[in-house]
Amino acid sequence: xxxxxxxxxxxxxxxxxxxPHIGHCYTTVLVDAAARFQRLVRGEPLPRAGERPxxxxxxxxxxxxxxxxxxxxxxxxxxxxxIEWADKNAAEFQRAFASMGIAYDDFIRTTQERHKAGVTRxxxxxxxxxxxxxxxxxxxxxxxxxxxxPENKAKERDYKGENGKPLVxxxxxxxxxxxxxxxxxxxxxIESNPGFVQPDARRNEVLGRLREGLIDVPISRPITDxxxxxxxxxxxxxxxxxxxVWIDALFNYxxxxxxxxxxxxxxxxxxxxxxxxxxxxxxxWPAVLHALGEDLPRMxxxxxxxIREGKKMSKSLGNFIDLDVIEAYRxxxxxxxxxxxxxxxxxxxxxxxxxxxxKFVEVYNADLANGIGNCASRVSNMIGKYFDxxxxxxxGIDTAVTNDPAFLWKTYVPRDVSEAVAGSAKFxxxxxxxxxxxxxxxxxxxxxxxxxxKLAKVVGDDPSKKRHLAAILYHCAEALRIASLLLxxxxxxxxxxxxxxxxxxxxxGVPLSELAQWAGPHGLKPGTRLEIGDALFMRxxxxxxxxx
Ligand code: MSP
Numbered sequence: 148x149x150x151x152x153x154x155x156x157x158x159x160x161x162x163x164x165x166x167p168h169i170g171h172c173y174t175t176v177l178v179d180a181a182a183r184f185q186r187l188v189r190g191e192p193l194p195r196a197g198e199r200p201x202x203x204x205x206x207x208x209x210x211x212x213x214x215x216x217x218x219x220x221x222x223x224x225x226x227x228x229x230i231e232w233a234d235k236n237a238a239e240f241q242r243a244f245a246s247m248g249i250a251y252d253d254f255i256r257t258t259q260e261r262h263k264a265g266v267t268r269x270x271x272x273x274x275x276x277x278x279x280x281x282x283x284x285x286x287x288x289x290x291x292x293x294x295x296x297p298e299n300k301a302k303e304r305d306y307k308g309e310n311g312k313p314l315v316x317x318x319x320x321x322x323x324x325x326x327x328x329x330x331x332x333x334x335x336x337i338e339s340n341p342g343f344v345q346p347d348a349r350r351n352e353v354l355g356r357l358r359e360g361l362i363d364v365p366i367s368r369p370i371t372d373x374x375x376x377x378x379x380x381x382x383x384x385x386x387x388x389x390x391x392v393w394i395d396a397l398f399n400y401x402x403x404x405x406x407x408x409x410x411x412x413x414x415x416x417x418x419x420x421x422x423x424x425x426x427x428x429x430x431x432w433p434a435v436l437h438a439l440g441e442d443l444p445r446m447x448x449x450x451x452x453x454i455r456e457g458k459k460m461s462k463s464l465g466n467f468i469d470l471d472v473i474e475a476y477r478x479x480x481x482x483x484x485x486x487x488x489x490x491x492x493x494x495x496x497x498x499x500x501x502x503x504x505x506k507f508v509e510v511y512n513a514d515l516a517n518g519i520g521n522c523a524s525r526v527s528n529m530i531g532k533y534f535d536x537x538x539x540x541x542x543g544i545d546t547a548v549t550n551d552p553a554f555l556w557k558t559y560v561p562r563d564v565s566e567a568v569a570g571s572a573k574f575x576x577x578x579x580x581x582x583x584x585x586x587x588x589x590x591x592x593x594x595x596x597x598x599x600x601k602l603a604k605v606v607g608d609d610p611s612k613k614r615h616l617a618a619i620l621y622h623c624a625e626a627l628r629i630a631s632l633l634l635x636x637x638x639x640x641x642x643x644x645x646x647x648x649x650x651x652x653x654x655x656g657v658p659l660s661e662l663a664q665w666a667g668p669h670g671l672k673p674g675t676r677l678e679i680g681d682a683l684f685m686r687x688x689x690x691x692x693x694x695x
């Protein structure tokens with residue numbers, strides 16, 4: 148059992164045959180935000196954008212899946228060996244993730260010794276437990292997806308793969324895993340643990356497919372003269388077979404933490420994946436783990452896909468949001484703006500989400516430039532002007548008398564923070580960020596309602612009015628400080644900048660419940676000097692074309 152309090156979250160490991168694109172960044176940014184939120188909840192040190200975190204009770208794993216046939220063929224097209232090609236692209240993934248501000252604890256590559264040794268060990272153990280046998284396979288194979296396709300599905304698709312290329316007929320001997328043995332157990336597990344496969348529609352999809360019945364699955368592929376078949380982990384005691392790339396890949400989640408120091412993280416809390424790889428994660432992986440006597444991950448969450456300007460992104464259309472486009476958006480709007488858009492507008496639910504430039508600018512202006520950015524500037528500027536740039540003292544003001552609704556903060560701030568923590572258990576990241584945004588909107592409404600700029604004009608010598616002005620601005624700044632905690636998982640750089648200016652960075656060791664206490668020991672201190680600074684986000688012109 149995992150030690151109470153640990154949190155282990157993973158992304159899929161991405162094929163290394165090509166460079167990363169926005170889809171890979173989306174999943175990885177989501178996991179980064181979830182891991183950051185958990186670190187904040189527990190009071191662990193918060194990693195800077197793109198940095199390795201200090202080891203603690205949260206573990207975030209990502210990496211590359213390398214033993215795929217298409218890695219060998221693309222390497223050949225580029226005149227490189229498979230491992231040279233994999234090294235080159237693995238570096239691209241790491242660079243892309245760093246530039247997106249992602250701070251993972253580990254980046255696993257399936258060509259690493261630690262992984263290969265783990266896979267061999269687990270397969271031996273499956274064999275020892277009698278769950279593996281040698282059998283014959285004759286049927287269709289989708290080389291691009293690295294997937295065996297049953298006859299009925301192949302016929303439905305006119306014998307073409309997901310990418311439109313013809314399926315390949317394969318007749319071969321394979322080692323099989325006795326998946327059928329676990330059919331009843333798996334159905335029962337998914338039915339009685341509603342949170343195991345999420346969202347619900349995906350869970351129903353898996354249950355529906357389970358009702359059609361299972362067949363045993365190949366876990367090895369024969370090695371032939373074709374070099375594409377030679378890149379992989381050998382089956383234990385049978386060098387004429389290599390481990391099927393999907394089985395090899397799934398084990399990464401376990402090999403990465405199968406060390407004395409890291410074992411405490413297993414089982415994973417969340418495997419975040421895209422919807423197209425749900426079956427491997429919600430059926431085959433749990434059955435393999437169960438066969439090994441391992442605990443199961445607590446949640447497999449399958450999100451949907453980003454499409455672009457109404458069209459599915461594909462190689463043939465050449466419309467991927469690739470590294471160049473990502474770089475152009477980052478340069479123009481900031482990394483955190485791109486993270487914000489990806490997370491809040493992304494396909495976390497069951498429908499695909501469209502990445503359109505017009506929507507990007509709309510969200511950027513509404514939530515960031517006119518939202519948190521403008522609100523923080525407004526509050527800093529007023530404090531600059533009326534209180535010489537020092538956090539004003541809210542003491543000594545009777546809000547009931549001044550008809551000021553500020554007393555409400557103390558009620559809804561803790562409620563929103565608890566809701567954010569509860570929602571994170573269901574992987575409801577968009578809601579978490581919405582709660583942060585809601586606070587910002589409330590501060591804007593409060594400013595409009597109490598009009599501190601008007602009050603400032605009539606303060607004169609009246610100390611009670613001055614005290615009221617101080618209270619209003621303290622409330623605004625303190626509410627924004629707490630909002631910034633909730634917004635931090637999506638915008639680590641910008642919120643760190645705000646904390647620097649306001650001298651309120653969360654000290655390590657203090658959990659969110661304490662950090663978020665209204666005017667508590669970690670609240671804004673009256674008298675602290677604020678640095679005013681430029682707007683956190685400059686307004687964007689909707690008429691400008693998409694950066695490219
Ligand atoms: N190597 C396998 C996964 C093995 S996990 C044990 C694989 N790799 S992949 O490179 O094809 O990456 C697939 C993942 O990338 C998806 O599951 C999803 O997380 C992400 N995305 C790829 N395209 C995407 C979109 N268009 N939109 C959102 N995410 C997408 O499958």
